[in-house]
Amino acid sequence: MDRLKIIAVDDQPENLQLLVHMLKDDYAVIASTSGETAIELAQRHNDAALILLDVFMPSIDGFEVLSRLKSDPKTSHLPVIFVTGNDNESDYQKGFELGAYDFVLKPISASLLTNRIKHCLASTK
Structure with missing residues (x-):
């Protein structure tokens, strides 16, 4: 059986590598270091199970990426889990x-990441 695809997006290569390392045994991880590329990947891989998206990135941030994904009929169904270093209520x-x-x-x-992913996948089927 094919593994579910997860698109992981972070402008910091070390953070992206960490995400890939954590998930590679259970999921097919498609990595991106920019918001623009993330949108293109989501359009190309609209069968992805979900997107892990950094909030603060240069050029376009995670909020803008999410807004564009949700406004596109090809990608609006994709659940997005933000990955952030800011514990800020206004960002939430x-x-x-x-x-x-x-x-x-x-x-x-x-363990927290995999539990959040499993919960997301179970509730968005």
Whole structure:
């Protein structure tokens, strides 16, 4: 059986590598270091199970990426879990208003991340 695809997006290569390492045994991880590329990947791989998306990135941030994904009929169904180093209520509120499924704080706990992913996948079937 094919593994579920997860698109992981973080502008910091070391953070992206960590995400890939945590998930590679259970999922087919498609990695991106920019918001623009993430949108292209989501359009190309609209069968992905979900997107892990960094909030703060250069050029376009995670909020703008999410807004564009949700406004595109090809990608609006994809659940997004934000990955962020900011534990900021206004960021949470903005993310949820834009359609984020959840947030995971950095530094990332592998067990917390996998549990959040499993919960997301179970509730968005």
